[in-house]
Amino acid sequence: MKLNIIIIEDELTAAENLRLMLKEIDTDINILAILPGVEKSLEWLSSNKHPDLAFFDIQLEDGLSFEIFKEAEVDFPVIFTTAFDEYAIEAFKVNSIDYLLKPIKEEDLIFSLGKYEKLNKRNVEIEVVDKILGSIRSGQKATTFLVHLRDKLIPVSAKDIAYFYIQEGLVRGCSHQNQLYPIDHTLDELEESLETNQFFRANRQYIVNRKAIREMEFFFNGRLSLKIAPPTPETILISKARVPVFKSWMRG
Structure with missing residues (x-):
């Protein structure tokens, strides 16, 4: 069964490396789109059938990918790819959002895909996004x-x-x-x-x-x-x- 995926990543080399690793892991993976920023992602999500899974880089060319959750209905699971700080990563984990640290290792990618298979699909609540954004922007201490x-x-x-x-x-x-x-x-x-x-x-x-x-x-x-x-x-x-x-x- 095809696994339809989108990649939201503004670094072309990183996006291509991720695409190649995914195809090597499973030839049934179908990359629907590689999107470089928030606006392009919102446009694509508004006019296309949503994927089974998505990889979101955090820092995009036109903002943070968290903004996507506030403007669109994200009814599919997300794996963040990031070199971001530990506090933000822990917040993602609490809410059953997986993450991969850059540079992405194949064994970590395989683990995340396995986790996807086990988890029920769930939406990211807007309150969670607001909390993460506020923590990043204000330098709030870990709680x-x-x-x-x-x-x-x-x-x-x-x-x-x-x-x-x-x-x-x-x-x-x-x-x-x-x-x-x-x-x-x-x-x-x-x-x-x-x-x-x-x-x-x-x-x-x-x-x-x-x-x-x-x-x-x-x-x-x-x-x-x-x-x-x-x-x-x-x-x-x-x-x-x-x-x-x-x-x-x-x-x-």
Whole structure:
């Protein structure tokens, strides 16, 4: 059975490479159109039968491909091809929109096509598009993380995490209910993406949520020891140099 696909991509080389990879993977794939921008895509969608699947680049010659969702009825699943930031990508995942990072690898493309076969087709809600657009344009901090639990991706709100920590090279988040989640980010990345008025980088091993801090104790050599709920695997110490910064953050 033919799989009808459109590619929305303003880089001709990238579009052609994707077309060739798709045809090599499955000769029954039919590329209906390669469209370079938002306006051309809207024109095509208004006058042609919609595809079974589409590949949307994010940044097009005349704007962001998200605008297409606001002007046309997108009643087919979309796989984004992007070199965009991690926060936007996570938002796509939460809403069952797959993505491929450029340059696209054949094995990743095969995986995405397999995922398409398993997923029910669903529309992209306009509220989701507005949220993603607003986040990109305003530089809004990350509010949701996707965590792998067995064979599922589970969205977890950042505010529900009491602390993030690294142990034996693995980053985890511990919720206020003492549930542990594997986190696919480094602590440095988390420090950049989290709300600074809510989370504090205590040391190289821990980032703590303000709401999880129960008390502080003076420790040897001018350091502070934090007591967190739920309890941490090891004592969280703030260095003497960081104590004034931490106190200022707590007062803020």
